[in-house]
Amino acid sequence: MHEIHTRIMWCLLAGGVLLAGLVSTDAQGVGFARALQTWIQVLLLLAALATLGWGGRLLLQGTAGSAFMGRPLWVCSAVALGGFAVLLALPLRLSEHGSRPALWLELAVNILLSICLLIVSIDLLSSARRNSPGAVPRASHWLHLQSNGAVLTALALLVAVTAGVAQGLVDLEGMRRYVLPLGMLACCAWAALQSRHFAGQSGRWTVLRLAAALAVGAAAILLGAGSHWAMLLEQAAWCYALSVLALVLVMASLRHSLVGWASAHPARLQGEEWLEQAPIGVVRVDGSGAIVHANRTQLDWLGVPSLVDQPWTEALAPSLRNQAPDWLARLRAGQSLAFEQSMDTPQGLRHFQTDILVAPQGRDAHAFMLLSHDVSMQKLMVGRVQEQQSQLVSLVSAIPDLVVLKGADGRFLHCNQAFERLVGLAHAQIIGRTTSDLGLQGRMPSDWETDLRARNANTPVVYEETLQFADNGYQGRFEITKSAIRAANGEVTGLLCICRDLAERSRARKEIERLEFFDVLTGLPNRRMLMDRLEWSIIACKQRGTYAALLFIDLDNFKDLNDSLGHQKGDRLLCEVGKRLIASVRSGDVVARFGGDEFVVLVENLGAERVQAEAHVRSVVEHVITRFKQPFVLDGQSHHSTPSIGVTVFGDQESLTVQELLKRADLAMYEAKSAGRNTQRFFDPQMQAIVNARANLESDLRQAIHDGELQVYYQPVMNGSGSLVGAEALVRWRHPARGLVMPIEFIDLAEQTGLIVDLGNFVMRTACEQLALWAASPSTQALTMSVNVSPRQFHNQGFVDEVLGIVAQTGANPARLKLELTENLLLGDVNETVNRMRQLKERGVGFSLDDFGVGYSSLSYLKRLPLDQLKIDRSFVSDVLSDVSDAVIVRTILALAHSLELEVVAEGVENSEQVDFLVSNGCKRFQGFHFGRPVPIGEFERLHGFASFRPA
Numbered sequence: 019m020h021e022i023h024t025r026i027m028w029c030l031l032a033g034g035v036l037l038a039g040l041v042s043t044d045a046q047g048v049g050f051a052r053a054l055q056t057w058i059q060v061l062l063l064l065a066a067l068a069t070l071g072w073g074g075r076l077l078l079q080g081t082a083g084s085a086f087m088g089r090p091l092w093v094c095s096a097v098a099l100g101g102f103a104v105l106l107a108l109p110l111r112l113s114e115h116g117s118r119p120a121l122w123l124e125l126a127v128n129i130l131l132s133i134c135l136l137i138v139s140i141d142l143l144s145s146a147r148r149n150s151p152g153a154v155p156r157a158s159h160w161l162h163l164q165s166n167g168a169v170l171t172a173l174a175l176l177v178a179v180t181a182g183v184a185q186g187l188v189d190l191e192g193m194r195r196y197v198l199p200l201g202m203l204a205c206c207a208w209a210a211l212q213s214r215h216f217a218g219q220s221g222r223w224t225v226l227r228l229a230a231a232l233a234v235g236a237a238a239i240l241l242g243a244g245s246h247w248a249m250l251l252e253q254a255a256w257c258y259a260l261s262v263l264a265l266v267l268v269m270a271s272l273r274h275s276l277v278g279w280a281s282a283h284p285a286r287l288q289g290e291e292w293l294e295q296a297p298i299g300v301v302r303v304d305g306s307g308a309i310v311h312a313n314r315t316q317l318d319w320l321g322v323p324s325l326v327d328q329p330w331t332e333a334l335a336p337s338l339r340n341q342a343p344d345w346l347a348r349l350r351a352g353q354s355l356a357f358e359q360s361m362d363t364p365q366g367l368r369h370f371q372t373d374i375l376v377a378p379q380g381r382d383a384h385a386f387m388l389l390s391h392d393v394s395m396q397k398l399m400v401g402r403v404q405e406q407q408s409q410l411v412s413l414v415s416a417i418p419d420l421v422v423l424k425g426a427d428g429r430f431l432h433c434n435q436a437f438e439r440l441v442g443l444a445h446a447q448i449i450g451r452t453t454s455d456l457g458l459q460g461r462m463p464s465d466w467e468t469d470l471r472a473r474n475a476n477t478p479v480v481y482e483e484t485l486q487f488a489d490n491g492y493q494g495r496f497e498i499t500k501s502a503i504r505a506a507n508g509e510v511t512g513l514l515c516i517c518r519d520l521a522e523r524s525r526a527r528k529e530i531e532r533l534e535f536f537d538v539l540t541g542l543p544n545r546r547m548l549m550d551r552l553e554w555s556i557i558a559c560k561q562r563g564t565y566a567a568l569l570f571i572d573l574d575n576f577k578d579l580n581d582s583l584g585h586q587k588g589d590r591l592l593c594e595v596g597k598r599l600i601a602s603v604r605s606g607d608v609v610a611r612f613g614g615d616e617f618v619v620l621v622e623n624l625g626a627e628r629v630q631a632e633a634h635v636r637s638v639v640e641h642v643i644t645r646f647k648q649p650f651v652l653d654g655q656s657h658h659s660t661p662s663i664g665v666t667v668f669g670d671q672e673s674l675t676v677q678e679l680l681k682r683a684d685l686a687m688y689e690a691k692s693a694g695r696n697t698q699r700f701f702d703p704q705m706q707a708i709v710n711a712r713a714n715l716e717s718d719l720r721q722a723i724h725d726g727e728l729q730v731y732y733q734p735v736m737n738g739s740g741s742l743v744g745a746e747a748l749v750r751w752r753h754p755a756r757g758l759v760m761p762i763e764f765i766d767l768a769e770q771t772g773l774i775v776d777l778g779n780f781v782m783r784t785a786c787e788q789l790a791l792w793a794a795s796p797s798t799q800a801l802t803m804s805v806n807v808s809p810r811q812f813h814n815q816g817f818v819d820e821v822l823g824i825v826a827q828t829g830a831n832p833a834r835l836k837l838e839l840t841e842n843l844l845l846g847d848v849n850e851t852v853n854r855m856r857q858l859k860e861r862g863v864g865f866s867l868d869d870f871g872v873g874y875s876s877l878s879y880l881k882r883l884p885l886d887q888l889k890i891d892r893s894f895v896s897d898v899l900s901d902v903s904d905a906v907i908v909r910t911i912l913a914l915a916h917s918l919e920l921e922v923v924a925e926g927v928e929n930s931e932q933v934d935f936l937v938s939n940g941c942k943r944f945q946g947f948h949f950g951r952p953v954p955i956g957e958f959e960r961l962h963g964f965a966s967f968r969p970a
């Protein structure tokens with residue numbers, strides 16, 4: 019709209035000038051054109067007055083620039099004088115062309131008009147600069163100086179010209195023609211240039227138009243030698259230039275007033291400056307949609323140095339920009355807008371609440387302002403609160419109790435699903451209503467009265483009531499707690515009501531107890547409950563002087579059964595075992611599941627006599643073992659399971675703890691396991707002594723390996739003609755206190771504790787070193803070396819690498835090395851065993867099956883294993899001459915080995931008769947005391963007649 023007005027005025031003026039030109043070519047010509055010029059001057063004066071009117075208005079509102087403030091009187095008088103002069107000149111111009119007084123008057127009018135316009139333009143400019151936000155105070159001062167300087171110069175010029183004319187020094191006509199127009203030209207150009215600051219985009223065009231008009235005028239003046247056409251041109255240029263200048267000033271004044279209408283009050287002026295640094299974003303937009311100003315906060319948010327002259331959509335989030343045309347239409351219709359937007363700022367994603375305010379009526383109707391608040395923190399907080407609220411709601415909903423929140427007016431604000439079920443209504447139907455709105459007085463009879471009590475009480479009101487659920491008719495006794503919710507000033511803002519089902523509570527208590535003290539799978543008392551009972555039982559036995567017994571029961575091979583049948587069946591078996599144990603004892607006795615496949619039975623009240631007590635518990639144990647003989651039927655299939663039972667009787671011991679009792683029963687149970695399973699063992703103090711001795715032995719052995727107390731002895735292996743063909747390496751422990759300890763005392767322990775790995779590696783390394791030494795001499799280079807390898811050592815991760823590493827490091831010939839394995843090694847993963855043997859076999863290492871015939875022998879394994887040798891156990895050899903069956907076994911082993919092409923070594927050969935028997939049955943290798951005992955290497959070499967190969 020603003021643009022259209024401007025254009026219409028431009029057109030009118032241009033039309034007026036054209037008309038003037040046309041009319042001036044008329045027959046009456048010059049006279050009419052002069053009159054027209056005067057009228058236009060009058061119009062210009064009116065325009066100047068209008069401009070001053072704006073200024074006056076600003077003055078009245080108390081905000082006009084200081085230039086106006088300081089000179090209102092003489093500015094007004096100058097303008098009034100100019101108007102009066104024009105009025106006077108008009109009849110003269112019309113009547114007499116070119117008379118001297120008329121020229122004087124015209125000169126005076128022109129001068130006054132120029133001064134007037136100059137002052138107005140300077141004042142507007144300085145006022146606009148001062149009011150524009152962000153203006154530098156220094157520039158404003160400079161403008162003041164400029165304006166004051168220009169006014170003084172103009173006044174001085176006026177005085178000088180007037181004096182010059184009065185004294186006849188200045189040619190009046192020449193000055194009117196040349197000097198004055200040039201001065202005007204300069205003033206107009208300066209004013210026009212400055213006007214672009216508040217004339218906006220069109221300012222540049224204004225300058226161009228003005229410059230063009232003035233150029234034409236100046237050319238006409240310079241060329242004009244009083245010719246009729248030159249004069250007409252001059253008049254036209256004058257009209258045009260002055261009109262444009264006045265119009266620019268008027269429009270600038272209007273625009274300035276509208277855009278910067280906030281400057282119409284000193285408080286607003288200061289507010290703009292404050293807004294610059296305020297924590298809100300301010301963007302002012304002109305009627306064309308271009309940004310006029312954006313404050314520092316907004317620029318920082320967007321991370322740009324300036325937004326001036328950018329389209330207003332730059333202040334919007336990209337996602338909202340497509341709505342801009344619609345919003346613009348609504349703004350132009352006078353509607354303000356408010357919306358939220360999220361923008362990527364240099365500080366990360368931020369959220370803004372933006373309001374768009376349209377300019378007040380009567381100003382630039384299409385200008386508007388965007389005010390944005392950073393609501394990121396608020397949004398974050400709101401999000402968190404909402405999240406917490408929804409968590410709270412889901413928490414409350416999950417509570418089995420009935421939970422209700424009422425407002426101060428008794429209306430339901432929130433309730434959980436349990437309450438919905440009670441009243442038989444959906445959440446939405448309940449919220450916002452009161453108890454009586456929903457007709458719940460019958461269902462909750464004392465609700466109203468207890469609400470009142472809770473409001474007036476400082477502590478929660480607790481009472482019991484029978485409630486009936488609408489959804490399924492469930493009726494129960496409920497404990498109801500009502501608490502008033504109060505604001506900081508003590509005012510009641512709501513009521514919280516929680517109804518707890520008492521029956522449900524006792525059920526829950528029982529369930530918790532059950533989970534705490536009973537085993538979930540079998541339903542038997544758990545370890546915790548057993549410990550409690552045991553503690554009481556120890557005290558009771560002491561007080562009453564009676565005996566009790568503890569049975570520690572472990573299922574034999576349960577793990578294998580569990581793995582092969584599956585866990586489900588394993589669980590079923592455990593349940594069935596529980597039942598059978600309960601059936602085996604008296605009702606007062608405790609059967610507990612201790613963990614895994616372990617059960618504990620506490621048999622109490624066994625009387626005051628230990629012998630009787632032991633007899634009674636023995637019968638209980640037998641009862642249990644007998645019951646286990648019956649197969650367990652699991653899913654239609656019968657399975658056998660046997661127990662190993664350890665028993666300890668207590669009652670006469672002083673200060674025996676629960677832990678000690680359990681340890682004793684556990685020890686006895688392990689004894690039963692060692693005794694072949696499916697049996698019982700009673701604890702006796704010797705067991706404890708053995709256990710203690712084993713513990714000591716273990717720590718001593720650990721130390722021995724570390725301190726190098728182990729030694730390797732060698733026993734000869736001979737052939738049929740009595741020549742040495744090899745040796746077996748056998749470990750010995752030279753104990754500092756106990757002397758020489760035989761392997762039978764510590765090999766098992768080493769196996770159980772895992773120490774066998776380090777022990778075995780030591781023997782292997784020592785034997786291989788010896789083998790490497792023997793390889794250096796022709797008399798010993800053909801000897802073989804047998805080394806025992808225990809199952810745990812063999813199955814140890816990295817065994818193959820360890821052996822190959824030792825062979826490589828010592829330089830021993832692997833073809834001379836024989837690893838002696840026992841049959842129980844085959845109990846594990848046979849494929850893995852074969853695999854490991856093959857890996858070593860590929861590198862030349864040989865294998866011998868030790869103690870053949872006593873263990874778990876399977877002919878199919880014999881075929882699968884890459885063996886080189888069988889060693890007939892010495893138990894067969896020792897009785898081979900006296901026991902026919904041993905002789906048969908030995909013959910059979912020899913025949914079997916022969917057919918499998920395996921070498922056979924007879925162990926434990928103690929006399930020549932045994933040798934004869936073995937030789938006559940085809941045995942070619944012998945080992946035993948008859949040929950030599952295991953001895954240290956020095957003695958071994960001395961006995962067999964070869965020099966020591968040990969380095970000196």
Ligand SMILES: Nc1nc2c(ncn2[C@@H]2O[C@@H]3COP(=O)(O)O[C@H]4[C@@H](O)[C@H](n5cnc6c(=O)[nH]c(N)nc65)O[C@@H]4COP(=O)(O)O[C@H]3[C@H]2O)c(=O)[nH]1
Pocket residue numbers: 733747748749760761762765778781806807808838868869892925926927928945946947948952
């Ligand atoms: N009564 C009698 N006994 C004879 C006769 N000839 C040999 N012996 C004994 O029989 C055992 C033969 O070793 P083994 O069967 O591998 O049985 C070995 C072997 O299984 C184990 N063992 C010994 N050293 C090691 C070792 O370094 N590593 C592993 N894993 N086990 C070893 O300890 C067992 C016992 O070893 P030792 O006490 O040295 O007992 C040796 C040896 O002294 C005889 O004519 N009459």
